[in-house]
Every structure is written in C-alpha cells, then in structure tokens.
Amino acid sequence: xxxxxxxxxxxxxxxxxxxxxxxxxxxxxxxxxxxxxxxxxxxxxxxxxxxxxxxxxxxxxxxxxxxxxxxxxxxxxxxxxxxxxxxxxxxxxxxxxxxxxxxxxxxxxxxxxxxxxxxxxxxxxxxxxxxxxxxxxxxxxxxxxxxxxxxxxxxxxxxxxxxxxxxxxxxxxxxxxxxxxxxxxxxxxxxxxxxxxxxxxxxxxxxxxxxxxxxxxxxxxxxxxxxxxxxxxxxxxxxxxxxxxxxxxxxxxxxxxxxxxxxxxxxxxxxxxxxxxxxxxxxxxxxxxxxxxxxxxxxxxxxxxxxxxxxxxxxxxxxxxxxxxxxxxxxxxxxxxxxxxxxxxxxxxxxxxxxxxxxxxxxxxxxxxxxxxxxxxxxxxxxxxxxxxxxxxxxxxxxxxxxxxxxxxxxxxxxxxxxxxxxxxxxxxxxxxxxxxxxxxxxxxxx
Amino acid sequence: xxxxxxxxxxxxxxxxxxxxxxxxxxxxxxxxxxxxxxxxxxxxxxxxxxxxxxxxxxxxxxxxxxxxxxxxxxxxxxxxxxxxxxxxxxxxxxxxxxxxxxxxxxxxxxxxxxxxxxxxxxxxxxxxxxxxxxxxxxxxxxxxxxxxxxxxxxxxxxxxxxxxxxxxxxxxxxxxxxxxxxxxxxxxxxxxxxxxxxxxxxxxxxxxxxxxxxxxxxxxxxxxxxxxxxxxxxxxxxxxxxxxxxxxxxxxxxxxxxxxxxxxxxxxxxxxxxxxxxxxxxxxxxxxxxxxxxxxxxxxxxxxxxxxxxxxxxxxxxxxxxxxxxxxxxxxxxxxxxxxxxxxxxxxxxxxxxxxxxxxxxxxxxxxxxxxxxxxxxxxxxxxxxxxxxxxxxxxxxxxxxxxxxxxxxxxxxxxxxxxxxxxxxxxxxxxxxxxxxxxxxxxxxx
Numbered sequence: 001x002x003x004x005x006x007x008x009x010x011x012x013x014x015x016x017x018x019x020x021x022x023x024x025x026x027x028x029x030x031x032x033x034x035x036x037x038x039x040x041x042x043x044x045x046x047x048x049x050x051x052x053x054x055x056x057x058x059x060x061x062x063x064x065x066x067x068x069x070x071x072x073x074x075x076x077x078x079x080x081x082x083x084x085x086x087x088x089x090x091x092x093x094x095x096x097x098x099x100x101x102x103x104x105x106x107x108x109x110x111x112x113x114x115x116x117x118x119x120x121x122x123x124x125x126x127x128x129x130x131x132x133x134x135x136x137x138x139x140x141x142x143x144x145x146x147x148x149x150x151x152x153x154x155x156x157x158x159x160x161x162x163x164x165x166x167x168x169x170x171x172x173x174x175x176x177x178x179x180x181x182x183x184x185x186x187x188x189x190x191x192x193x194x195x196x197x198x199x200x201x202x203x204x205x206x207x208x209x210x211x212x213x214x215x216x217x218x219x220x221x222x223x224x225x226x227x228x229x230x231x232x233x234x235x236x237x238x239x240x241x242x243x244x245x246x247x248x249x250x251x252x253x254x255x256x257x258x259x260x261x262x263x264x265x266x267x268x269x270x271x272x273x274x275x276x277x278x279x280x281x282x283x284x285x286x287x288x289x290x291x292x293x294x295x296x297x298x299x300x301x302x303x304x305x306x307x308x309x310x311x312x313x314x315x316x317x318x319x320x321x322x323x324x325x326x327x328x329x330x331x332x333x334x335x336x337x338x339x340x341x342x343x344x345x346x347x348x349x350x351x352x353x354x355x356x357x358x359x360x361x362x363x364x365x366x367x368x369x370x371x372x373x374x375x376x377x378x379x380x381x382x383x384x385x386x387x388x389x390x391x392x393x394x395x396x397x398x399x400x401x402x403x404x405x406x407x408x409x410x411x412x413x414x415x416x417x418x419x420x421x422x423x424x425x426x427x428x429x430x431x432x433x434x435x436x437x438x439x440x441x442x443x444x445x446x447x
Numbered sequence: 448x449x450x451x452x453x454x455x456x457x458x459x460x461x462x463x464x465x466x467x468x469x470x471x472x473x474x475x476x477x478x479x480x481x482x483x484x485x486x487x488x489x490x491x492x493x494x495x496x497x498x499x500x501x502x503x504x505x506x507x508x509x510x511x512x513x514x515x516x517x518x519x520x521x522x523x524x525x526x527x528x529x530x531x532x533x534x535x536x537x538x539x540x541x542x543x544x545x546x547x548x549x550x551x552x553x554x555x556x557x558x559x560x561x562x563x564x565x566x567x568x569x570x571x572x573x574x575x576x577x578x579x580x581x582x583x584x585x586x587x588x589x590x591x592x593x594x595x596x597x598x599x600x601x602x603x604x605x606x607x608x609x610x611x612x613x614x615x616x617x618x619x620x621x622x623x624x625x626x627x628x629x630x631x632x633x634x635x636x637x638x639x640x641x642x643x644x645x646x647x648x649x650x651x652x653x654x655x656x657x658x659x660x661x662x663x664x665x666x667x668x669x670x671x672x673x674x675x676x677x678x679x680x681x682x683x684x685x686x687x688x689x690x691x692x693x694x695x696x697x698x699x700x701x702x703x704x705x706x707x708x709x710x711x712x713x714x715x716x717x718x719x720x721x722x723x724x725x726x727x728x729x730x731x732x733x734x735x736x737x738x739x740x741x742x743x744x745x746x747x748x749x750x751x752x753x754x755x756x757x758x759x760x761x762x763x764x765x766x767x768x769x770x771x772x773x774x775x776x777x778x779x780x781x782x783x784x785x786x787x788x789x790x791x792x793x794x795x796x797x798x799x800x801x802x803x804x805x806x807x808x809x810x811x812x813x814x815x816x817x818x819x820x821x822x823x824x825x826x827x828x829x830x831x832x833x834x835x836x837x838x839x840x841x842x843x844x845x846x847x848x849x850x851x852x853x854x855x856x857x858x859x860x861x862x863x864x865x866x867x868x869x870x871x872x873x874x875x876x877x878x879x880x881x882x883x884x885x886x887x888x889x890x891x892x893x894x
Contacts, residue, residue: 023596027596031596136741136744137744138589141592141593142588142589145588145762145765146762147585148762148766149758150761150762151474276726276747291758292754293583294748294749294758294759295748297583297747298748299744299745299746301743308740308741308742310596311740313596315596318595319592319595322778326773328773328774
C-alpha cells in the first residue's frame with residue numbers, strides 16, 4: 001500500500017459535509033485499505049470558519065474555498081455546498097488545478113452537466129456525482145456501468161422524499177395536502193419553503209440527470225416537463241383507490257416506442273397498487289428501470305439525509321481515489337446517442353379525468369363525442385354523486401337516479417393517447433355548457 | 448475512438464451465451480460508443496460445434512476452448528459454461544495468456560474465488576462476475592464500489608428465483624410444496640432435478656460471494672450454513688399468516704453485533720409482510736442491504752434467464768474493455784478485514800416453534816421451564832387445536848377447553864436467542880413425555 005496520502009478538500013460542512021468528515025475520520029483505516037493508500041482530509045471550506053465543528057481539526061477550516069481548490073496538492077475536491085454558484089466556479093477551478101471532483105449537486109449537474117463533464121475531460125480528471133440523485137441509492141453507477149451493455153427504455157422513479165412522505169400520508173390517513181405538508185414540516189421532512197420539493201423542481205433536476213445517463217443523450221433541465229403536487233386532493237386519492245391505484249410524484253424518462261426520441265417529465269400520477277413503486281412509503285426513494293435485456297429492475301433506499309448522502313459521496317471518493325492511483329479516469333459523459341428530446345405533447349400515456357357535469361340526459365354522449373373528435377379512446381366511464389367521493393363508484397346509467405338540473409361527477413379513464421390530444425380534449429370539454437368544470441386530470445402510469 | 452477492436456472469446460453458447468452473442472452483434476455500435484473502441488466477437492467455444500447457431504458466424508465456432516483462450520490476441524474471455532471444471536482451468540489459462548475474464552459462474556466463484564482473484568492480480572488482469580449473483584440485478588458493483596465508503600452490516604436476500612416462485616405459489620394458493628414444485632417444473636422455473644435450488648446450494652454459493660464482498664473477508668462455501676425449503680408446509684404458511692408474515696428462502700450475511708465476526712446462512716424464514724422483501728413475488732430476486740451510513744437499500748429484479756444474465760455480463764464486458772483501454776484494472780479482491788466466520792450456533796435471531804403436545808394441565812409449565820433452562824426467552828405462546836391450523840389462534844388457557852388426554856398444538860415465538868441455545872432447547876423438548884413431536888422450527892427475520 002502507498003503510504004503517501006491522497007488529499008481531499010471538502011467544500012461545505014453542513015448536514016452532508018459533516019458526515020463525510022466524520023466517516024473519513026472514524027473509518028480512515030477501512031478507506032485506506034479499500035483505496036490502497038491513506039485518504040487525508042486536507043482542508044474544509046465553510047462560510048463561518050469560527051464555528052466549532054466537532055471532530056474536525058480547526059486548523060483545516062478555512063473561509064477561502066477558492067484558495068483551497070487552487071492549492072495544487074489536492075487530489076479530490078468533495079463539493080457539498082449545493083446551488084449553482086460558487087459551486088460551479090469552484091469545481092472548474094479544481095479541475096484546472098489538477099483535482100478530480102465528487103459532487104452531490106443535482107441542480108448544478110442538471111443545468112451544467114455537459115460543460116462540467118467537458119472541463120473534467122479537458123483536464124483528465126474525474127467527475128462523480130452518485131449522491132446527486134436519490135441520496136444513498138446506488139443508481140448513477142448501475143446506470144452508467146452495470147447497464148452499459150443494455151438498452152434502457154424507461155426510468156420511473158420516486159426521487160423526492162419530501163413529496164413521497166406527504167403523498168403517503170394523504171393516502172394512509174385521508175389527510176388533505178396542507179395538513180400532510182404541515183406534518184412533514186413539523187417532522188423536518190419539508191423545508192420552511194417547500195417550493196423546490198412540492199413544485200417538482202428538485203425531481204426535475206434529477207430526471208434530467210437520469211435521462212441523460214440512461215439514454216446517452218444530453219437532457220437539459222429545460223427539457224423536463226414539470227408539474228408539482230400541490231393540487232392533489234383527498235378526492236384524487238379516493239378516485240385512485242377505486243382504480244386500485246395510489247398517487248406518487250414520479251420522474252419519468254422514456255424512450256419513444258420508435259426509439260428515435262426521448263422524453264423526461266415530473267408530475268403526480270396514479271400507479272397500480274401492484275406496482276413495486278406503490279409500496280415505497282414515507283420519505284424513501286425508489287427508481288424503477290426497464291431495459292431490453294435486464295427487464296425490470298428497482299433500486300430502493302433513503303433518498304436524502306446526512307449519513308445516506310455521505311455514503312454515496314464516500315463511495316465515489318473511493319472510486320476516484322482508486323482511479324487516481326491507477327492513473328486512469330472513470331467513465332465520463334456519454335452523450336453519443338444525441339437523441340432529440342420531445343416535448344410533453346408527444347408523451348403517450350393513459351388519463352383519469354374527473355368532470356363536474358350537469359346531471360341530465362345527453363351529457364355522456366356530448367362528452368364522449370369530444371373525446372372521439374380528438375382521437376382519445378375511452379376505456380371506462382363512471383358516474384359519482386357529488387357527495388359520494390368516498391363511496392363506491394356506480395356504473396353509469398346516464399341521467400338515471402339523479403335530480404334533473406343537478407350536478408354529477410363523471411370519471412373518464414382513457415386508453416393510451418398523446419398529451420397533446422388529451423389537452424385538446426380537455427380544452428373542448430371546458431367549452432361544453434354541460435361541463436361545469438374539470439375537477440382533476442391525472443396520468444395513469446406503470447401499467 | 449480507437450479503430451482496432453477489442454477481441455472477445457465466448458466460452459459457452461447456451462441460454463446466456465447465445466444472448467451475449469446476439470446483443471454483441473445487434474448492439475455493436477452502442478457497445479463501441481460506450482467502450483471507446485469496437486468490441487469484436489473473436490471466437491465461440493462450444494461442446495457441439497456442428498450445431499447451427501443463429502446469428503453466429505460458423506467460422507468463429509470451435510470445440511477447442513483451450514486453444515481459444517491461449518490464442519494470445521484475446522482481450523476478454525466471457526465464461527458462461529458454469530460448473531467447476533473445465534471453467535476454472537480455462538479462466539486461469541486466460542489470465543496466463545493476457546486476457547481479462549467476465550464470468551457468470553457462482554459455483555466456481557464461491558469455491559475458488561480467492562485463487563481466481565489471485566491469478567487475475569498476478570497477471571494484471573480483471574475478473575468481473577456481476578452475473579454470478581442475482582442475474583441482472585446490479586449488486587456486486589454497488590457492493591464493491593458504491594458502498595466502498597460505507598460499512599455493511601447485513602445482506603438479506605432472495606437470491607434464487609425457483610424457490611421464490613414455489614414459496615410465493617404456496618403462499619398465494621395454499622398449495623403444498625410438491626404441488627407448487629410441479630407447477631414450477633411445468634413452467635420451466637425449476638429444472639428436472641431441482642436439488643441445487645430447493646436444497647439451497649445455489650443460494651449458498653451466492654451467499655458466500657455476497658458475504659465476502661460485503662465484509663471484505665474471505666467466506667468459503669463451506670462456511671455457509673444451509674437448509675433447504677423442501678420441508679416448508681402449508682401449515683407453516685398458515686402460522687406465518689397469523690404472525691403477519693410470509694415465508695421466503697433467505698440468504699443472510701451478518702456482521703456480529705460486536706463487529707468481530709461474520710456469519711452466512713441460507714434457510715427458509717418468516718419475514719413480516721411489511722418488509723420490502725415480502726412483496727417480491729414469482730421468480731424475482733431482491734437483496735436488502737443494511738449499512739451504517741446508507742441505511743436500508745434494496746435491489747430488485749429478475750435473478751435468472753438468458754437476457755437478464757446477459758445484461759449483467761455485458762455491463763461487466765464494457766467495464767473490463769474500458770479498463771483495458773485505460774491500461775488499468777478495476778477493484779480486485781478485497782479481503783483485508785479477514786474477519787472470522789462464526790458457526791451457525793452463534794447466529795442470534797428469533798424463532799417460531801410448533802409443538803404437538805399432550806393436552807393436559809402442566810404442559811405449558813414444563814415447556815416454559817425447558818426454554819428458561821436454556822436461556823431462551825419466550826415472547827408469545829399460543830395454543831391451536833390440531834384441526835384448526837387455518838383458523839384464528841386462540842390465546843392459551845392451559846388445558847382449558849381441551850379433552851384430557853387429547854393432543855394440542857403449542858406455538859412458541861421466542862425473543863432473540865442464539866441458534867445453539869435454541870438447538871439445546873429443542874433437543875430437551877423432544878425428551879419431554881408431554882411433547883409428542885416438534886412439528887416445525889422457523890426462524891423469524893427482517894424485524
């Protein structure tokens with residue numbers, strides 16, 4: 001074993017960074033044995049260097065992150081600051097000064113992954129970021145390496161723990177969105193400003209990264225269609241239950257059936273209770289991968305938290321250190337396929353649509369005509385009374401049993417149709433006199 | 448991109464080998480882009496070279512595997528023959544002649560992994576074997592690389608699809624073992640001689656490989672305690688249901704609580720329905736990994752079959768080819784921890800024991816005394832009528848409601864105890880006049 005240590009600079013010492021430092025110290029012998037050389041924490045850049053940090057030598061702490069990455073003796077920079085700047089500049093500076101980088105920064109990777117990969121390659125350095133997607137779950141490495149000889153067709157994942165906690169709570173207790181969010185906040189699963197999670201921004205960044213790796217194609221954050229889950233209601237869960245489904249916020253990356261393009265999207269969707277993702281509870285994450293040869297795979301685990309994220313960071317650190325001792329680099333960006341990314345309108349899936357309609361004869365015929373005119377084929381139609389959302393659905397007897405001039409609820413489940421056709425259908429439905437409102441539109445996935 | 452191809456020799460062209468050859472041909476451009484050089488099938492060694500093999504150039508086919516691996520121009524040998532010999536000799540010959548090896552051979556890796564790793568290292572070659580455990584599921588790579596900075600404490604897996612199919616069938620239909628096995632055989636999930644699967648030999652080989660990687664310790668096949676699942680009955684499933692459990696054949700690799708030793712074992716066990724492994728149906732495999740920092744991870748997918756296994760083989764092939772272009776090798780054997788492997792008697796878990804007892808006063812006191820004398824603490828005791836195994840359990844009223852001199856069934860669930868203590872308890876119970884027989888002993892895991 002080499003005795004000269006590999007030197008690591010840690011940028012950021014919050015929830016994740018402090019765990020990285022702790023494990024590097026307490027498991028130093030294991031890391032050395034696994035790498036083939038000692039791994040030394042050579043510097044820690046933080047915003048407030050005067051704060052006492054347990055287990056970290058104060059002499060290592062600095063406020064000057066730029067000077068740290070420019071030192072020249074650093075082998076690996078671990079970036080756990082998050083956000084776009086100064087992380088981006090620090091990472092490229094690290095490459096320029098002969099260091100490889102391990103990052104947990106999903107926002108930066110989703111926005112500037114291509115440029116960062118190019119900078120790493122230019123300088124012959126590694127860029128690893130297992131921790132950027134789904135925390136501790138090994139996902140980037142299996143996609144980049146284990147499935148390198150296979151053809152991935154779909155990635156379907158629960159990649160945000162906060163929203164899964166909220167939706168799981170709504171499902172199991174019947175709570176509304178706000179009540180479930182309040183509990184998530186009280187328990188520390190949701191931040192004071194939960195926008196990034198509940199509006200799907202966090203999941204969209206991960207979807208961009210996953211789609212890029214899965215399809216060997218650059219997928220930018222702007223390419224990802226995004227819908228949050230703040231409008232999911234208890235009534236939607238009641239509908240889902242009647243369908244034998246639950247509702248999850250999913251990141252979905254798909255290759256088109258003709259193989260010529262890909263799509264990436266984040267939105268709430270119904271999935272059958274029999275689907276493995278339906279059993280992913282609480283703040284856990286899981287990603288379902290479908291490929292030509294391997295078939296269906298699922299990766300499950302904690303998607304966030306200091307220690308789990310640190311586990312992923314340290315796995316990357318060991319790999320990068322080994323590469324360095326070998327004088328080699330790991331796999332870089334693989335974007336050779338360069339498939340076009342199609343807009344949301346091209347996505348084909350099924351839909352569950354709840355309409356508030358006038359309760360009178362002829363309504364179903366009108367509604368069905370609109371679907372037919374837009375080429376959207378109907379699978380089932382059910383009528384529900386306005387105040388029976390928790391009860392069993394009643395097979396429709398058009399107009400039967402309802403007070404003339406009252407309101408009824410019509411639930412339509414479609415066969416597979418493009419998002420553009422469905423949007424056209426909904427627009428036309430809104431114009432019908434007999435349609436008082438479109439209560440909800442939910443995609444149905446994983447069938 | 449390099450234009451000179453990397454040359455691959457394929458040993459074996461059965462279910463897996465023919466899929467490897469097919470994908471290498473149909474996805475040649477993708478493989479070249481991902482490796483950075485063309486990957487060429489340079490030879491295929493089979494037992495019957497005169498048989499027509501669709502999609503494979505007959506000029507490549509040979510019966511002389513030894514000459515193929517000795518050619519000297521081969522970069523990577525893919526071994527999908529299985530069994531100990533001639534696979535072992537061919538692999539070591541390949542290393543001696545400058546080739547790296549990708550193998551799917553669990554039996555060989557479990558028996559001779561250390562020697563094969565040593566031979567690979569001696570010659571500066573790679574030895575990869577993702578396909579040897581749980582088919583397509585990326586598992587070896589995540590354990591060897593993603594979790595390289597973490598400390599794995601337990602691996603709990605369903606690693607044999609045949610037995611999972613049989614047990615799942617028994618659970619869902621109430622069928623007995625033989626009936627479920629017959630169906631598995633008819634559907635092609637079980638071989639004509641199912642011994643290797645149902646007696647746990649296949650799972651034990653995988654447990655040895657997983658334990659070795661997880662604990663950085665050599666674990667030989669002989670170190671793995673093994674119990675098959677042929678004696679699991681419909682009555683055991685009825686008991687499991689009453690416990691809120693199901694029964695799975697599990698491979699369990701554990702670090703002792705004091706960290707100073709490890710154990711590896713394969714046997715049927717009850718696991719709670721709430722455990723993610725309980726939802727693994729049919730012939731699917733899944734492996735649950737618990738580590739210090741990452742927490743609980745699960746990897747799920749098809750554990751066998753031509754295409755899934757080929758996916759794992761090809762992932763390894765891409766990695767080995769990349770290493771070769773880099774002039775580097777991947778991680779070799781990591782056995783630095785060299786922890787002692789403890790015998791089964793040291794394993795600590797909970798037990799579910801069904802006893803046939805005389806239905807008279809004093810029996811419970813006698814039975815409870817035997818448990819106490821052996822230091823095994825009882826969690827719950829239930830009495831069941833002989834013919835009520837499908838009904839609800841009745842909380843015991845000792846002797847109450849039973850005909851004096853008749854028989855009753857006593858179900859004891861223990862707190863955690865060592866296997867040695869439990870064995871001593873059972874031996875003593877068998878000597879009691881009032882105990883007519885020990886109907887079943889089942890370990891309870893995953894709580």
